[in-house]
Amino acid sequence: MKKEKIAFVGVGRMGANMARNLKDRGYQITAVNDLDSQAAQKLADELDAKNCDNLAELTSLADVIFTVVSNDNAMRNIFMEEQNNLLIGAEGKVFINCATVSDKIQKEIDSAAKAVGACTLEAAMASSISQAREGKLFLIIGGEEETFLKFKPILEEMSVNLSHTGDIGKAAQVKALVNMVMNINTAALAEGLGLADALGLDLKMITDVFAQTGANSRVLETDSDDMIDRDHEAWFMAEHAAKDSGLAKDLADNVGLSLPLNNATKAQYDKLTQIGKGQLDKSAVSELTFLSRQ
Numbered sequence: 001m002k003k004e005k006i007a008f009v010g011v012g013r014m015g016a017n018m019a020r021n022l023k024d025r026g027y028q029i030t031a032v033n034d035l036d037s038q039a040a041q042k043l044a045d046e047l048d049a050k051n052c053d054n055l056a057e058l059t060s061l062a063d064v065i066f067t068v069v070s071n072d073n074a075m076r077n078i079f080m081e082e083q084n085n086l087l088i089g090a091e092g093k094v095f096i097n098c099a100t101v102s103d104k105i106q107k108e109i110d111s112a113a114k115a116v117g118a119c120t121l122e123a124a125m126a127s128s129i130s131q132a133r134e135g136k137l138f139l140i141i142g143g144e145e146e147t148f149l150k151f152k153p154i155l156e157e158m159s160v161n162l163s164h165t166g167d168i169g170k171a172a173q174v175k176a177l178v179n180m181v182m183n184i185n186t187a188a189l190a191e192g193l194g195l196a197d198a199l200g201l202d203l204k205m206i207t208d209v210f211a212q213t214g215a216n217s218r219v220l221e222t223d224s225d226d227m228i229d230r231d232h233e234a235w236f237m238a239e240h241a242a243k244d245s246g247l248a249k250d251l252a253d254n255v256g257l258s259l260p261l262n263n264a265t266k267a268q269y270d271k272l273t274q275i276g277k278g279q280l281d282k283s284a285v286s287e288l289t290f291l292s293r294q
Helices: 013-024 037-047 055-060 072-080 103-115 129-134 145-158 170-198 203-211 218-229 238-255 260-274 282-288
Strands: 005-009 028-033 064-067 094-097 119-125 137-142 159-166
Touching (some): 013 064, 013 145, 094 145, 103 119, 129 137, 145 159, 170 238, 170 282, 218 282
Parallel strands (some): 137 159
């Protein structure tokens, strides 16, 4: 059994599978928490952990606390809610924050943690659910190098590659850029396939041509079949794509840079969310680009 006791806040499909992977690798998962209390209890039973409604109790049961929550507000709630938060009794603890959130909130949480004698790392994930389960994530790390090196062995159990990008906030910036480019590529592919379909071209032929030309991309490999087959089971939800494109827009606005492609992509994902399809996979942006689906 590895010496560090580990807890997870946010045990959706990514968080739960990260916890399972670390359990398999000899770590004791002592506590979990999630807004979906039934899912948290089920995972707690599976991992022989405690499902903690009280966040301070969860902190008391672990040395390392991973957070995998949805947005800045969720981060602020779990760390700064007055009566029930992770920083109560947190001296000596480390919080490894894996959510795709703003650099601003990461810095706020880091300052609050330091004030109570705790520390934080960012470990932004650029990977999928299956990779979380297998310990093959690509993790983008932000934080003090000394803290990173201390907890690097745990992070290496979760990943095939680590990239330490600098101080707290830098990993959030890098992850926003990653998702910005991915979302632009996804929206561009949806438009290409939508136009091909409107022209009566064979879509299998088009994807084969794309794959051998400058139109090739990682998104072509992961999303083209789903777009064609209208299979939009959520691996990365459209509403999260909208949020992440918004994070990139905020970064650009802060430095006075215009990003017209990102703005157009965000508008598409905002529209998809507004028409009630935000919880479909990001490939569902193709529902806006095929004439037959309008």
